[in-house]
Amino acid sequence: MRTISESRCFGGVQGVYAHASDATNCEMTFGLFLPEEAEFGPVPVLWYLSGLTCTHENAMVKAGAQKWAAEAGVALVFPDTSPRGDEVPDHPSYDLGHGAGFYINATEQPWAGHYRMWDYIAEDLPRVITANFPIEDERQSICGHSMGGHGALTLAMSLPGRFRSVSAFAPISHPTASDWGRKHFLNYLGTDEATWAPHDATLLMRERGFEGEVLVDQGTADPYLNALMPEALAEAMCTRRQPGAVRMQRGYDHSYFFIASFMGDHIAFHAEALHR
Numbered sequence: 149m150r151t152i153s154e155s156r157c158f159g160g161v162q163g164v165y166a167h168a169s170d171a172t173n174c175e176m177t178f179g180l181f182l183p184e185e186a187e188f189g190p191v192p193v194l195w196y197l198s199g200l201t202c203t204h205e206n207a208m209v210k211a212g213a214q215k216w217a218a219e220a221g222v223a224l225v226f227p228d229t230s231p232r233g234d235e236v237p238d239h240p241s242y243d244l245g246h247g248a249g250f251y252i253n254a255t256e257q258p259w260a261g262h263y264r265m266w267d268y269i270a271e272d273l274p275r276v277i278t279a280n281f282p283i284e285d286e287r288q289s290i291c292g293h294s295m296g297g298h299g300a301l302t303l304a305m306s307l308p309g310r311f312r313s314v315s316a317f318a319p320i321s322h323p324t325a326s327d328w329g330r331k332h333f334l335n336y337l338g339t340d341e342a343t344w345a346p347h348d349a350t351l352l353m354r355e356r357g358f359e360g361e362v363l364v365d366q367g368t369a370d371p372y373l374n375a376l377m378p379e380a381l382a383e384a385m386c387t388r389r390q391p392g393a394v395r396m397q398r399g400y401d402h403s404y405f406f407i408a409s410f411m412g413d414h415i416a417f418h419a420e421a422l423h424r
């Protein structure tokens with residue numbers, strides 16, 4: 149692992165690091181915020197998974213999360229959204245290839261050699277951060293935006309016991325029924341739709357739910373509402389009697405202005421579970 153930068157931030161340190169990833173078979177970059185408490189011992193951690201077109205940097209510089217995380221004594225991890233590099237296949241459209249890993253392990257060519265973002269987030273990066281930083285691996289929570297909200301919800305429901313709480317900003321909620329999902333599953337996983345279902349938050353909510361609390365915020369002025377399908381997830385949560393909330397936030401769009409507006413709520417929600 150190598151350090152790209154470290155900057156003082158709200159009494160803690162905002163770092164950017166790179167490491168060779170076994171999962172994605174290329175060098176990966178991530179951001180990690182450590183609160184001041186990390187100088188004295190291991191701290192709980194909140195994962196933030198970003199959306200389409202993002203790198204590790206978007207949320208790190210635009211979400212305003214560090215102030216709240218510093219107050220809560222919680223570390224933040226900002227992973228990249230796909231493998232990168234000249235040797236990594238890409239696609240001309242913004243929502244496939246670089247910046248669009250979709251938090252799944254591709255099985256189809258030309259993607260399968262590098263696009264293993266599920267393993268990267270579930271196994272590879274956790275190993276790197278717990279080996280190199282004072283992180284409590286027993287106290288983890290996860291959140292994300294859009295494609296990253298899909299990733300956060302599917303990882304949390306599929307890895308029982310790993311995360312204490314999960315939240316999402318405008319998640320892609322029912323990707324097997326949406327243009328934001330079907331295109332990715334077809335390209336990365338192939339035509340057998342049975343392999344898609346384990347990566348659909350609505351289907352997972354219907355089938356098993358999440359053992360902790362779930363918080364979802366969704367803007368009513370989001371131009372991608374038809375692709376995100378929050379109504380499908382909300383219905384599945386109600387049917388399952390899943391503890392949590394889907395909050396429709398009047399007038400907010402899909403941008404980081406929306407995310408920054410509710411980031412304090414999300415970090416307080418996770419801090420409550422992480423410090424319990």
Ligand SMILES: N[C@@H](CCC(=O)N[C@@H](CSC=O)C(=O)NCC(=O)O)C(=O)O
Nearest residue numbers: 199200201202206242293294295296404
């Ligand atoms: N049409 C846009 C789509 C890109 C976009 O809106 N990306 C969002 C995430 S969308 C779902 O995963 C985002 O977070 N963008 C980065 C940012 O800093 O706002 C396009 O063509 O780019």
